[in-house]
Amino acid sequence: MPIIKESLKRLWNTEEIRTLVLVSLCLQFGLVFLSPLIKHTRQKLLILVLWFFYLLADYVAILALGNLLRRQSEATCCHHGGVGLMALWAPFLLLHLGGPNTITSYSIKDNELWWRHFLGLAVQVVVAFMVLLQLVAIPRLRVAAFFVFIAGLVKCSERTWALRSSRMDQxxxxxxxxxxxxxxxxxxxxxxxxxxxxxxxxxxxxxxxxxxxxxxxxxxxxxxxxxxxxxxxxxxxxxxxxxxxxxxxDVLHTKADLFNGLRGCIWRFISLGMIASSFVLFLKSEKSGYAKADIIISYILFGSAILMDLISLPLIIISYILFF
Incomplete structure (x- = not known):
């Protein structure tokens, strides 16, 4: 008698990528809202939860990207049955790997391992690009995905540079x-x-x-x-x-010291513009051939990406007014 029923296996194979993408998004929001609280509390449970979210966030995003690439290789059609729309999620996972502005490392030791983070992110950028090749034949989705991909690429670069700049020798x-x-x-x-x-x-x-x-x-x-x-x-x-x-x-564990101020404001406006433009293109694209669940998740990813930039933008503007 099999330990896991075949019906559960089929359900997981169908919902695996959707679940991983949504879990990755929830972890990002958890990091955004929990990391500023960590310096105001001694509660071990809260500290443990933040540590768990920090470690799990990258693993979940990497696993989701790997499954997207595997699903792409198994698909017989590049934009039918929801497979093509899932490819649009790859650049959002890059945004997740870039992490929120409120936390880039959990400890000083993480900053010393910046080279390992850089190699890992470089591999995931290549994987995301390979997944995006699935959208080549769909003009509007292709351009929309490209805009988000650029935003995700720069955000990953920001995280790597922030880790490198917070090393002891730097x-x-x-x-x-x-x-x-x-x-x-x-x-x-x-x-x-x-x-x-x-x-x-x-x-x-x-x-x-x-x-x-x-x-x-x-x-x-x-x-x-x-x-x-x-x-x-x-x-x-x-x-x-x-x-x-x-x-x-806090600047030792965030992007604040490098990307706040005028430079941070300019990039956040550009990033927000790219994601908003991508969202408009997605709204105008044809969605009749995709699963309803995939369309809903895509809307959630776009809305969450815009919301996170809207959250960070006022903080950057305030810091520019106060310190520059």
Whole structure:
């Protein structure tokens, strides 16, 4: 007697790719909303869930891409019975592999393994491109998939570059170039500890004190200036300043330090425009030959991609206004 019934096997073979794509999408939303909370909690369960989501997100997306390629090789028709529409999901899986802006690594050790991440992502880009070849004969879907593919390719590149830039040796080089930074003026009035000016001051202190992350020491001039500043600002403002400074250490595990500001704004607008244009082309394309479930999942993927860019865009604009 077989352990798994044949009916369950057939059901899984039919729904496998759809399930994996939806699970991958859910993991992305989990990372988006859980990763900002991790620094505000000591709950082990929440930390464990984020760690589980972080590890599982890449595996699920890679497995889905592999199954898409296998399904493509088994298909007898390139755009019939829903097979062709599934090929449109490949570039969305690249977006998932690029990860959300709120988390690129779980620990410093992940940053040191950037080369392994790069090789893995390069292989998945090739796999996604091979899957997209299935859409060559469908003009509108082909262009729509190309736009999302470019957005996914750049997002994967962003993640790799963010990992590389957060390595210890890269941080040391960054410190050496910023060694002549000047501290904020110590004549600023204490004022309200929640004022925007204090966030800006804390960001300047963060850039100066970043050497501590890589076991460097402050030079004597910086040490004396910082001592004078904190002696004159009052204890409430001093504690709040340190709290804000520590919050900026998130840049070691996110894309914030590299892709926020004006450059980040420009790319996010371009990325959002590509995905929106792709969505318009998908709306105008003929869908009568595809399974209803595949059409619904495609709409969900487009809507989720646009929503994630809309979530990140205001955060980037705010950071540009505050720090540039």
């Amino acid at each position: 941080l040391r080089k960054s410190y050496d170039m910023q060694n002549q930074e000047q501290l904020p003026s110590n004549t600023v009035a204490p004022g309200n500890i929640y004022e925007t000016d204090q966030i800006t001051e804390a960001y300047e202190f963060y850039k100066i004190f970043k050497p501590f992350v890589v076991d460097h020491r402050l030079n004597q001039n910086h040490y004396e200036q910082s001592q004078t500043y904190f002696q004159n600002c009052g204890h409430l403002k001093a504690f709040k300043m340190v709290e804000i400074e520590l919050s900026f250490l």
